[in-house]
Amino acid sequence: LSRSNKKANAPLYDRMLLHHTQGHTSFHVPGHKNGAGIDPKAHETFAPLLRLDYTEIPSLDDLHRPEGIIREAQQLAAACFGAEQTFFHVNGSTVGNLAMILTVCANNDILIVQRNVHKSIIHGLMLAGARVVFLPPRWDEASGLATGVNLKDVIRAMNDYPAAKGVLLSNPNYHGMGIDLADIARVVHANGMPLLIDEAHGAHYGFHPRLPISALSSGADIVVQSTHKMLTAMTMGAMLHVQGNRVDRGILQQRLGMLQSSSPSYPIMASLDLCRRWMDTEGECSLDNGIGVIDYLHQQISLRLPHIGVLKRTEDTRSYETLDPFKITIHDRSGTYTGYQLRDKLGQAGCDAEMADVKHVLLHLSLASTHEDVDRLINALLDIFTPIRLEKQDILGEISNNNSIPSFSQISTPITMQLPQQRDFVNVKAIPLQQALGFRAAEMVIPYPPGIPILYYGEQITEETITYLQLAAKKGASFQGTKDTTLTDILVFIE
Numbered sequence: 001l002s003r004s005n006k007k008a009n010a011p012l013y014d015r016m017l018l019h020h021t022q023g024h025t026s027f028h029v030p031g032h033k034n035g036a037g038i039d040p041k042a043h044e045t046f047a048p049l050l051r052l053d054y055t056e057i058p059s060l061d062d063l064h065r066p067e068g069i070i071r072e073a074q075q076l077a078a079a080c081f082g083a084e085q086t087f088f089h090v091n092g093s094t095v096g097n098l099a100m101i102l103t104v105c106a107n108n109d110i111l112i113v114q115r116n117v118h119k120s121i122i123h124g125l126m127l128a129g130a131r132v133v134f135l136p137p138r139w140d141e142a143s144g145l146a147t148g149v150n151l152k153d154v155i156r157a158m159n160d161y162p163a164a165k166g167v168l169l170s171n172p173n174y175h176g177m178g179i180d181l182a183d184i185a186r187v188v189h190a191n192g193m194p195l196l197i198d199e200a201h202g203a204h205y206g207f208h209p210r211l212p213i214s215a216l217s218s219g220a221d222i223v224v225q226s227t228h229k230m231l232t233a234m235t236m237g238a239m240l241h242v243q244g245n246r247v248d249r250g251i252l253q254q255r256l257g258m259l260q261s262s263s264p265s266y267p268i269m270a271s272l273d274l275c276r277r278w279m280d281t282e283g284e285c286s287l288d289n290g291i292g293v294i295d296y297l298h299q300q301i302s303l304r305l306p307h308i309g310v311l312k313r314t315e316d317t318r319s320y321e322t323l324d325p326f327k328i329t330i331h332d333r334s335g336t337y338t339g340y341q342l343r344d345k346l347g348q349a350g351c352d353a354e355m356a357d358v359k360h361v362l363l364h365l366s367l368a369s370t371h372e373d374v375d376r377l378i379n380a381l382l383d384i385f386t387p388i389r390l391e392k393q394d395i396l397g398e399i400s401n402n403n404s405i406p407s408f409s410q411i412s413t414p415i416t417m418q419l420p421q422q423r424d425f426v427n428v429k430a431i432p433l434q435q436a437l438g439f440r441a442a443e444m445v446i447p448y449p450p451g452i453p454i455l456y457y458g459e460q461i462t463e464e465t466i467t468y469l470q471l472a473a474k475k476g477a478s479f480q481g482t483k484d485t486t487l488t489d490i491l492v493f494i495e
């Protein structure tokens with residue numbers, strides 16, 4: 001078949017469907033036997049998908065040694081996303097981030113890493129026992145949000161630590177704010193290092209003129225994408241793309257073999273195959289529809305909702321270079337609602353947002369969003385912002401001073417990342433957060449979402465950190481990684 005004909009196929013999904021229509025009888029796992037064994041009360045909803053919930057039988061290939069339809073599906077994905085090789089994931093970008101770190105980094109190796117990264121990267125660094133040189137993010141004054149790194153910091157860190165095994169950045173951030181990676185890729189390569197990018201939020205990049213270019217087009221060596229986030233795969237469907245020869249693909253494959261299930265989900269893998277086919281055949285057109293919906297949303301907000309502020313990039317914005325149109329970050333300009341309160345109000349009206357922080361609500365749209373979705377949102381916001389309900393609380397001043405993650409403005413010295421061991425907890429005590437100044441944290445503190453660690457295990461607690469965390473707790477953030485989920489107390493080392 002010519003490449004354009006091949007693109008119109010979804011080899012993995014097509015074969016699974018054929019297998020189903022051939023009416024085979026299963027004498028293999030899974031035990032639900034194509035849905036027959038599911039609780040009858042859930043049969044109607046679950047059964048259709050379970051018909052295709054297969055496992056590694058000879059005709060359906062094996063993710064860990066792909067030689068047939070999975071290999072073909074991954075090759076088509078590589079061509080579609082602009083990679084030389086692509087690996088399907090059934091455990092999200094989480095597993096891609098772990099595998100990419102464990103591929104380039106051994107115990108005690110130095111890796112240069114952007115500070116505001118997802119916890120999966122920190123976990124990968126801990127598993128590797130890497131020494132990390134953290135790069136400070138840039139800060140967007142207007143929103144108080146952390147964005148990407150500065151080129152000059154990357155250069156300085158590489159000069160200071162020439163033995164580093166690579167540079168790992170996360171781009172774009174959760175809010176869709178991104179930086180130009182092409183110059184960074186050039187200097188990283190000039191220093192003989194690979195550039196690793198967590199592009200969990202950018203799987204759709206490069207598929208439409210109004211979207212930023214992808215990390216692969218910018219020259220990154222490994223790129224991890226959550227295909228389920230900004231594109232249309234099932235939850236946990238993700239991909240890792242590789243190009244060039246700076247990364248050992250054999251080791252990468254071996255690491256993925258360790259980290260992914262030996263029974264990877266066929267529905268998830270098939271959804272990656274289908275998503276790739278959709279992008280290959282209808283991608284730009286369906287993204288175009290989605291962008292039309294977004295333009296309509298902006299128009300409605302500016303015409304009808306004067307109290308809603310929307311995050312926008314202007315000519316003068318220096319803290320980031322690109323903004324994903326599918327991420328809409330709003331806040332209440334009247335000062336009535338915190339981001340958390342506004343998210344809850346929207347939820348009560350049946351509109352579930354992606355996440356909130358003290359000030360903002362992040363709305364996630366995609367190529368599948370519709371004008372009807374926008375109408376529902378606008379009606380909910382109109383109701384929430386009925387003038388009679390608006391009552392300015394004195395929160396905005398507080399928010400604007402405290403909304404940002406504490407600004408780590410320096411390149412760090414190498415910090416050894418280790419898995420906490422039981423023996424480390426002998427000298428650990430829970431004390432009120434208020435009294436924790438100067439202690440070293442004995443737990444990671446990760447307000448969620450967006451899942452960016454504010455305190456790393458072993459890191460010293462500053463005044464700035466305490467203030468930020470107290471405010472976040474007061475405004476209803478939930479904390480992962482901490483024993484006390486309300487963060488009244490924090491675990492510290494008594495030294």
Ligand SMILES: Cc1ncc(COP(=O)(O)O)c(C=O)c1O
Binds near residue numbers: 200201226450
């Ligand atoms: C920047 C970033 N990287 C990685 C991940 C992990 O992705 P996944 O949920 O696909 O495992 C997330 C999840 O929110 C993320 O925000």
